[in-house]
Amino acid sequence: MRAVQVREPGRPPVVAEQAPPAGHVLVEVLAAPITPLDLLCATGTSYFGAPQTPYVPGVQGVGTVGGRVVWFPTSAGMAPGDGSMAAVASVPEADLVDLPAEADPVAVAAAGLSAVAAYLALTWRGELVEGEQVVVLGAGGVVGQAAVQLARAAGARRVVAGARSTAAQERARDAGADAVVALDTDDHLALADRFAQACDGPADLVLDPLFGAPAAAAARVLRPGGRLVNLGSSAGETSPLDSSTLRSRSLRVLGYTNNELSPERRGAAIRTVADAVARGVLAVAHERVPLEQAPAAWERQAAGGSAGRIVLTP
Numbered sequence: 544m545r546a547v548q549v550r551e552p553g554r555p556p557v558v559a560e561q562a563p564p565a566g567h568v569l570v571e572v573l574a575a576p577i578t579p580l581d582l583l584c585a586t587g588t589s590y591f592g593a594p595q596t597p598y599v600p601g602v603q604g605v606g607t608v609g610g611r612v613v614w615f616p617t618s619a620g621m622a623p624g625d626g627s628m629a630a631v632a633s634v635p636e637a638d639l640v641d642l643p644a645e646a647d648p649v650a651v652a653a654a655g656l657s658a659v660a661a662y663l664a665l666t667w668r669g670e671l672v673e674g675e676q677v678v679v680l681g682a683g684g685v686v687g688q689a690a691v692q693l694a695r696a697a698g699a700r701r702v703v704a705g706a707r708s709t710a711a712q713e714r715a716r717d718a719g720a721d722a723v724v725a726l727d728t729d730d731h732l733a734l735a736d737r738f739a740q741a742c743d744g745p746a747d748l749v750l751d752p753l754f755g756a757p758a759a760a761a762a763r764v765l766r767p768g769g770r771l772v773n774l775g776s777s778a779g780e781t782s783p784l785d786s787s788t789l790r791s792r793s794l795r796v797l798g799y800t801n802n803e804l805s806p807e808r809r810g811a812a813i814r815t816v817a818d819a820v821a822r823g824v825l826a827v828a829h830e831r832v833p834l835e836q837a838p839a840a841w842e843r844q845a846a847g848g849s850a851g852r853i854v855l856t857p
């Protein structure tokens with residue numbers, strides 16, 4: 544079968560012929576997204592350590608098995624074994640999540656675990672309730688676009704986005720943000736002023752895949768007892784978040800990772816995401832690219848040169 548192979552950490556993958564997998568349920572892959580986690584694991588610098596090579600990357604995918612359309616996770620790049628970027632993937636039955644027939648497999652794959660993280664960081668860790676004002680950082684990314692749309696669907700009164708490039712700001716607007724703040728400076732005090740102007744009074748919740756200056760800025764517009772949920776560090780591993788901002792308003796700063804989800808909670812969240820895609824409530828920018836073009840697509844995704852999440856189709 545045709546498969547994408549990472550042969551050396553830090554080097555772009557290749558497409559090659561390899562023996563089909565065996566062992567679990569064999570899923571014919573329809574769609575496999577290239578996510579930040581795939582790119583990170585393949586560098587060999589993630590906290591999972593350098594992966595055993597060669598391996599097929601792809602921590603999630605959508606495929607068919609016996610007439611069912613299913614979403615599936617893998618631990619490719621985090622533990623030995625192959626992932627979703629191949630014609631066929633081997634997946635334990637318990638990990639398969641049945642999808643509604645109306646949901647476009649490529650659109651579900653594009654949203655995938657990024658939308659799961661947005662959804663659960665908002666509603667579960669972030670305890671979003673109807674009528675609240677939410678600030679979504681990195682709103683041009685997949686987590687951010689999903690968070691803008693899912694916060695709205697959960698009844699948020701106002702959603703203020705923060706996004707860096709003009710293309711990302713455009714995606715945030717397309718996702719339905721009420722206002723968009725340009726994250727084009729590292730001056731967190733200047734950014735805080737922009738957020739204060741874009742918000743309608745103090746915010747209740749910040750959804751933060753960026754950390755760095757944008758998180759420190761957004762924390763300054765939270766109300767007393769407000770929450771900031773961090774789920775990524777695209778802007779920086781550290782942040783100039785200061786003690787007086789935290790303690791003067793008794794803020795709650797929370798972390799979130801998909802890695803601690805039980806298979807049941809993850810499966811239920813994927814179904815919620817797929818239903819939202821099928822109903823047209825959730826749509827993230829993506830490109831569909833044939834699996835054969837994976838090496839160039841991988842490099843384009845890593846360099847930020849794509850028009851959204853690239854989804855490989857075998």
Ligand SMILES: NC(=O)c1ccc[n+]([C@@H]2O[C@H](COP(=O)([O-])OP(=O)(O)OC[C@H]3O[C@@H](n4cnc5c(N)ncnc54)[C@H](OP(=O)(O)O)[C@@H]3O)[C@@H](O)[C@H]2O)c1
Pocket residue numbers: 579580656657660681682683684685686687706707708709710711726752753757774775776777778779799800801802847852
């Ligand atoms: N905790 C979890 O379970 C979980 C799950 C999924 C994702 N994540 C993490 O969440 C983050 C976002 O994921 P994603 O899927 O949304 O990624 P993505 O689609 O690649 O989007 C990343 C976004 O971050 C923006 N960005 C990058 N550097 C920035 C900076 N210095 N300042 C401001 N914005 C910056 C990019 O803006 P431009 O468009 O302007 O380049 C882009 O829109 C990643 O770190 C990912 O690892 C965590």
